[in-house]
Amino acid sequence: QVQVEESGGGVVQAGASLRLSCVVSGGAFSDHSMAWFRQAPGKGREFVATISPTSIARNYGDSVKGRFTISRDNSKNVVYLQMSNLKPEDTAVYYCAARSGARSIFMRDYRFWGQGTQVTVSS
Secondary structure, eight states: OOEEEEEOOEEEETTOOEEEEEEEESSOGGGEEEEEEEEOTTSOEEEEEEEOTTSSOEEEOTTTTTTEEEEEETTTTEEEEEEOSOOGGGOEEEEEEEEESSOOSOGGGOOEEOOOEEEEEEO
């Protein structure tokens, strides 16, 4: 069974940077596409970024393009989300998700999820 665990959340001021990490165990990491989603208080879960198994392809949500970067290290079974120029509207619980095969921007396509890590950006 694939297990997903996020870390790296915290409280930062607007304009700061933060890097989230997500460790995957129990499966063939290099066969899985990975993604980050987020959920702000009172809102639905929103797509943030996704990366293909070999890092050839990536997609970003419109609200984070140019500020966030997704990357992965298949030798360590880790995917990262580097967040720069953070804004108060980036405040949310950030979830890491994994799926076997091609990447997707849709929540319904991801089978394995972490518990989430809280990111709070103060103004």
